[in-house]
Amino acid sequence: xxxxxxxxxxxxxxxxxxxxxxxxxxxxxxxxxxxxxxxxxxxxxxxxxxxxxxxxxxxxxxxxxxxxxxxxxxxxxxxxxxxxxxxxxxxxxxxxxxxxxxxxxxxxxxxxxxxxxxxxxxxxxxxxxxxxxxxxxxxxxxxxxxxxxxxxxxxxxxxxxxxxxxxxxxxxxxxxxxxxxxxxxxxxxxxxxxxxxxxxxxxxxxxxxxxxxxxxxxxxxxxxxxxxxxxxxxxxxxxxxxxxxxxxxxxxxxxxxxxxxxxxxxxxxxxxxxxxxxxxxxxxxxxxxxxxxxxxxxxxxxxxxxxxxxxxxxxxxxxxxxxxxxxxxxxxxxxxxxxxxxxxxxxxxxxxxxxxxxxxxxx
Numbered sequence: 387x388x389x390x391x392x393x394x395x396x397x398x399x400x401x402x403x404x405x406x407x408x409x410x411x412x413x414x415x416x417x418x419x420x421x422x423x424x425x426x427x428x429x430x431x432x433x434x435x436x437x438x439x440x441x442x443x444x445x446x447x448x449x450x451x452x453x454x455x456x457x458x459x460x461x462x463x464x465x466x467x468x469x470x471x472x473x474x475x476x477x478x479x480x481x482x483x484x485x486x487x488x489x490x491x492x493x494x495x496x497x498x499x500x501x502x503x504x505x506x507x508x509x510x511x512x513x514x515x516x517x518x519x520x521x522x523x524x525x526x527x528x529x530x531x532x533x534x535x536x537x538x539x540x541x542x543x544x545x546x547x548x549x550x551x552x553x554x555x556x557x558x559x560x561x562x563x564x565x566x567x568x569x570x571x572x573x574x575x576x577x578x579x580x581x582x583x584x585x586x587x588x589x590x591x592x593x594x595x596x597x598x599x600x601x602x603x604x605x606x607x608x609x610x611x612x613x614x615x616x617x618x619x620x621x622x623x624x625x626x627x628x629x630x631x632x633x634x635x636x637x638x639x640x641x642x643x644x645x646x647x648x649x650x651x652x653x654x655x656x657x658x659x660x661x662x663x664x665x666x667x668x669x670x671x672x673x674x675x676x677x678x679x680x681x682x683x684x685x686x687x688x689x690x691x692x693x694x695x696x697x698x699x700x701x702x703x704x705x706x707x708x709x710x711x712x713x714x715x716x717x718x719x720x721x722x723x724x725x726x727x728x729x730x731x732x733x734x735x736x737x738x739x740x741x742x743x744x745x746x747x748x749x
Contacts, residue, residue, distance in 0.1 A: 392436045393486025394423075395478045396443055402478035406486045415479055428454050437489030439463050439481075440497040448499040459489045460497035498624040507591050507617035511610075511660065514584040521577040528570055535559050588613050597621070601715050603725035605675050605687075606668030606707070614661055615715060622720045628713030635662045637709045653705055662708070669707035685727050 395402040401423045405414045418426055427436070427447075432455030438444045440460040448458035470476065470484040488494060500508075525546055529539050532549065537558060539549045549555050550571050556564060592598040592609035601612045625631040632638055636656040642649040655662070673695060676688040684692065687710075694703045718725060 390435060391486045391489055392430070392434060393482040393484070393489065394436060394438045394447075395482040395485060396438055396441055396447065397478070400478075402482040404479065404482035404486050406483075406490070410487065410490060412483060412486075415482070417478070424450065427451060427456065430454065430456055433457060435459055435489060437461065437485045439466055439485060444497075445500045445505060449502070452499070458499055459494075460499065461485070461488055461494060462497065465494065498620070501620075504617045504620065507588075507613060510584055510588050510591070511614050511617070514581060514588070515660065517577050517581045517584065521574060521581065524570060524574040524577060528567065528574065531563070531567065531570075532559075535563070585610070591617075597719055600724055601718055603718075604711055604714060606670075606672035606711065607715070608668070611661075611664040611668055614664055616719070618658060618661055619719070621722075622716045625716060625720070628716040631716040632709050632712040634658075635665070635712055637662060637665070637705060637712055665708040665711055666704050668711065669704040672707050672711070673703060686730065687727060 390408050391406040393404040393406065399420055401418050401420070403416050403418060403423075403426075404412055405416075407413050427450055430436070435457045436448075436451045437459040438447060438461075440462055444460050448460055451458040466481070466484050466488045467473075469487045470480055472480065525543060528546060528550070532539055532555075535558065537549065537555055539546050550567065559567070589609040592602070592613040595613070595616055597616045598609070598612040601607055601615060602609065607615075619625070619631070622631060625634065629638075633654070634657045636654045636659070638654060639650040639652060640654045642651060672687075673691055676684065676691040677695065679685075679688055681692075691703070691707060694706055698706070714725070717723065
């Protein structure tokens with residue numbers, strides 16, 4: 387039988403490959419260096435399945451496979467682990483075989499291959515998050531140094547900037563510390579400027595994409611969330627429905643059900659943690675807007691949010707709103723539709739009140 391599945395354990399320099407035939411038996415194993423692996427891909431017959439774990443370079447190699455007419459299959463690492471023969475003995479060859487075996491499963495879920503544009507757009511988000519972490523570390527370092535000499539600053543960037551520019555505060559500090567604090571302050575200011583530059587670029591990406599502009603019609607979804615969403619899932623059609631997308635984001639509860647009895651726990655927090663965080667932060671905005679809107683002017687979703695807030699804890703309300711937004715966003719992307727606040731009225735299970743014309747006809 388011919389080889390139908392190739393399992394590849396990706397690495398920086400040496401790649402381990404396992405070839406499985408139609409019956410699932412290993413025909414051949416080989417270890418290839420980076421250049422040899424790229425040449426080897428071009429020698430495989432079109433239509434060959436090349437399975438890999440979804441790691442940092444997986445999308446690059448998946449695009450190379452598509453260029454040669456191959457069929458890339460990317461999988462999450464946790465889905466591959468159960469197929470490793472020995473959990474105690476982990477090596478590249480065992481991993482490659484487990485990857486190929488996992489890819490042959492009919493119910494396996496695969497990761498969509500990202501385009502170069504998607505990865506480039508997401509790079510701005512990744513770098514921005516790094517700048518945020520760095521900026522927080524610098525501000526904490528400044529507060530710690532000031533506290534060593536009895537200057538305690540409130541927990542806000544504005545208060546810290548005001549303290550660093552206060553001559554009375556500088557007078558309380560040793561002269562040899564002034565230059566150090568000035569350097570740290572300049573570094574902190576530069577990091578904040580870099581974050582602002584990233585925000586401007588991300589907003590420009592969102593304005594240039596019709597899908598990003600469309601999803602911003604939902605309250606709580608701004609340019610940052612819209613750009614991250616489109617760059618991560620594209621049109622969202624790799625998900626069968628909005629419920630699957632929400633579960634992929636980790637916004638649904640984990641289950642410990644047995645014997646027909648459902649036991650639901652906290653949300654799973656699986657999937658893309660960055661996108662999940664953005665949606666939950668956006669849910670805060672939606673909740674604040676719903677509470678600030680007068681009852682007679684509130685829309686259907688705002689009425690639903692106000693009802694949730696009256697009977698559920700704050701954290702659960704945010705997760706419920708984020709879950710609803712995730713499903714709405716999927717529908718808007720997968721169906722190329724604009725946001726419609728009254729879309730729920732068209733659901734066949736909704737019992738709508740009769741209109742005035744219908745009431746007059748009945749009378």
